[in-house]
Amino acid sequence: MNLHKLAWRNIWRRKRRTLITAFSIGFGVMLSVTFTGSGDYTYTNMIDTGASMGMGHVTVEPIGYQLKPTLDKRLTAAGRLRARIAGIDGVSDATLRITGQAMFASARQSVGGGFIAVDPAFETPGNNLLLRSLVEGAMFNDGDGLGIVIGSKLAQRLQVTIGKKIVYTTTDVSGEIVSNIARVSGIFTTGIDMVDGIMVLLPIGSVQKTLNYARDEATVIAVIIRDQRHAEGMRDAIAALPEAAGVAVVTWKQSQPDLAGVIAFDKAGNYISQFLVGLLIAVGILNTMLMSVLERTREFGVMMAIGMAPGTLFRLIMVESFWLAVVGLLLGIIITAPWYYFLYHTGIDFSSAFGTDFSYGGVLVDPVFKARLFKESVMAILGGVFMLSLLAGLYPAWRAGRIPPVESLKTI
């Protein structure tokens, strides 16, 4: 008789037990999908948001800028390198920026903060979180003008509104103290107090003039890529460009180490809890299979007595585990699909639990619990649960193959 047919019939001899076991496998799939999916979604979100906060997924910067970001370190001929990078497949955006620290003063107050000097032609709400979060006014249009887009908390501290004057003071290429004025053209609220309280966007042309930079000089090229998981590959591709000689190319993991740390920590916690859930499910399957093997001791004894090889018996139990796993996975897919659909489209709103500052590791987090699975993650979950079920069948199968026929006939 065909082993698969026999196994299939065997597992349905106890319908209730099989269904319960299949459900526990299915439930494991659902838990795994929820955790992994929310991880995939949240991390991608955080990384993309982090990237749009100034440095991109991949950052091209002067060597040593990472350790000591002073304004005398700068990229020369940055425009040509930028154009080359923008042409690489998978890059959605590459922008020239000057990032630095400055003091901002109004007639009422002066506050220390940081600026990102940008070319308005390259900046869109898509690649710049600050523009995405504009609440008042608009982005300045003139790269050589006097516009400034500032955080709402900073605006409050300086007591300025749209159209008002701000003097920024910083240190130029040669270490001289320089200052210039700007007029508030827009105000943003990202929800991250740190960013709203210190960050501003300035027109790059005016900042180049103030800092005595040449027209083609900037401190960083921020590269936004389509899929954040390819950051390392993109870094290598950019570093290999002939124009990129003598510059440092780093991924968001180096330019935003606190974010990378938070994600790595969270991921590790997620893996551990998933491993524990997996272990519990595996023990459940082991229990079921062992039970079914032990209660069929006599039956197996008879089969062996009439000539079935112990190896075949071992395979029979493994095939039973296989079919049980298949049923469990199917069931898992059936019960997970609507849940995943719900998490994908609607999500669970946790905003009331967050308060007003939706940030974690210095990066804005979506207060709605949602899930998005990568293709690899789907394969990993299905493969992982399937392997667990098979592994759990190993010991019972081994036990079945070792049943001594004569003694087993004596048992009931």
Place this chain on the structure above:
Amino acid sequence: MIFSLLAIVQLCLCLPAQAVAGQDRTSFILNKVDDLWRGESSFAVVSMRVKTEHYTRTMRLEGWSKGKEKTLFRVLEPLRERGTMTLKFGSHIYTYLPKTDRTIRLTSGMMMGSWMGSHLTNDDLVKEARLEDDYKAAITFEGARDGRNIIEFTLVPKPEAPVVWGKLLLTILADGYTPLVERYYDEDMHLARTFTFSDMKMLGGLMRPAALRVEPTDKPDEYTEFIYEQLELNIPVSDAMFSKSSLKRR
């Protein structure tokens, strides 16, 4: 954190020497006012009194200046801070602490910090010499006000000038060109701070106001007051005095 001793009062007064026709009188008078304190070089002893919500402090300082760009001053009292020096050279400010024997150059981030706990910032000190580049001056009132014959100047920052103020109003006595009060307005033309000159005294051979009081408008109970005890103009001062290396030697 420093302030040209002398420039404390000059701060607001070194005004545009525009040669535009019709502006000659404005420049002439403003230069006169400026000359009240500024010589080729100077030496002064000044005491400073700062009152804020949290503390009150009094200091005595001595200082030297040469031209507009070079200023050095040294704390005399309190004893604890005696010997602390500040050197202003062009747009740079260095401060020397005798206790640690260290010279620190002020960075851009420290420019907006308060100078010696007063109501002036380091930036006020640096920008002092740049007023002529940054403002346009005009006489906006002449005649009797509050029983005194006065001239009022309005200084409006040039559109590109890195200045936070909306305008400055300077009032002087028409007789003798003695400054009375200088008012700083923000962009909405609300008063932000007031410099008041008073206490006419014989200083450096001329009658000059010996006291300057700085009052921020939004903190009515606070002020910083400078009082000249001694002033000598056009005395020999060596250039070497205003170098970084001279800070340690003194």
